Amino acid sequence: MKTKKRHLPLGLLMAAGLALTALAQADDAVVKVNPLGSHDGEFCSRDRALIFEDPNGTRILYDAGRTVAGPDDPRLGNIDVILVSHMHGDHVGDQRIDKTNQGSCGNPETSVSSLPQSNTVDIALKKKSTIVTGSEMPAFFAAKLNEVATENGKVVAGTRTARFTELVSAAVHVPLSGRTMAFNGAAGCISGCN
Template identity: 45%
Template structure:
């Protein structure tokens, strides 16, 4: 049975009705219809309209706050041996969340001391493992702003003076930082921080709620151990949301130099050519409040967890990958990890153990240049059957030039400072 569409009594389109049924009568005059539309709303109608407007206003506020949060960027500033270059001993980077939380990663040997003016406030120090080039066994004795500053590695690197308590402890003591590392290493660093301050001990950082949250700034340094697969949250006291720091696997030795030990352990171990093991090495995945998820590899070789955990579970979209070779992944292995396992939106090479740039320009014969070509140009690294596992992707590579701040949005798109 076919139907027609009728006008209802208020002049709007009505539903279908049988063709043989009598048409609905539209008897209201235009004046009557106008009066009906212009009548004052009832209390019930007023209440419904009020609730609708409240809902719309609330939705607008939510969308506005989300837009503001997404528009904020994470700032990443390398702190290396020579300003404007990527040098052989460079490890340290400072990450600044939009809420103001400032995190120093693996200080190493390019700090001039606990009060290095380049550091400013440091709320958290992340330590991947106990090797001297990450803890810092020496304070750098050169002006990083000098054009003659050394940029090499090993004997060609910058001169330094011994830091018996570690540069990490010097910075934590000077900045009242929370030091986050593997449990045994965090305990060891607590002893060194106390020695630096001349105190009896270093307090453990608090960890409240499901996220093991602490607030910063702090009035005294503290240490926080974190195991693989575990996390801590650091929230600025002025913010409602914190930065999540999770520990992930790294395949690397974690022996402590006897330089940092006291006798008789120092003499006994050194005389036997061995050092003290201090738990497991690790990397980190740091989730910032704008949504950026940064994988800090630490020193590591290829591990399946780059795929299953770093990519699969955390979904890291920016990778800071150590590619110095010999003791960590090299250029080819690092490229394979980036393209096939971690699969980030962007990557920053680190720990390259060479003067990668001169005057901020990439040295074309360097290991770093090979890594950049393999990843950002989409060149297959092996030239054999292994390349069939690599997806046809080109990922931007950003060089960590000391003192040059890069800014990344929540999608790991570099919006400033990347050249």
């Protein structure tokens, strides 16, 4: 019995130590958000695609749309899940870019047809990803800015994006294509945010 009593507190201490270590690691975990837009370093009118990377390595592509250059786009890497917000062509990718920085930020070159499938389906097949979608999103989330929001990586004054950043009291991080944003366990941006 003495042996069991001695091990019980040690076991509890070890369990508590492991729990505290796990909590500390969760606080140090970094979630990465990588925008995949039509023009590097900008937030353009047709940009929709984002990759969310969990600390455990899971990678979720949100709205492949028209600014991902198909399944062989070198910015993709491994994709586990593709999340589609709603079934409009600019979100599933009825057409797409051939490569980044073609055309202008306001009118990117999206001459590659993805029909009869979609950019989303093409990527899912090549990457062996699962597609997740639901019914149409509420109008608030489905509303699109459809504007050139940045120039040289800075928000353009007078745009709806500029107005939004002025009105919101929380931190706003504009998704600039090719610039990965990283967030810690407290949701604070630790790199890549403007």
